[in-house]
Amino acid sequence: MSEVIEKNTFEQKIVEAQKFLDRLIDPEITLSDSVDVYKKGMKELEIAQKLLDEAKLEFKELTH
Incomplete structure (x- = not known):
């Protein structure tokens, strides 16, 4: 089984944070x-x- 390594970029982290913010607004x-x-x-x-x-x-x- 191969392990998938997630590459974190600044832009990806900002997009993820925005998704959480959208959930908080609900x-x-x-x-x-x-x-x-x-x-x-x-x-x-x-x-x-x-x-x-x-x-x-x-x-x-x-x-x-």
Whole structure:
């Protein structure tokens, strides 16, 4: 069985976070589900921030 490795990109993480935000806007979401969705969305944004920071560092290193 081969393992699929997901390549995380900044853009992918932003799209995923947007999907979680769309779910939070749903008036039918329960409090329990909204907490879970919020946590997942924040995790996606944390990963996106890390990817952005890494890109900034790489750019900075290339320009100096």
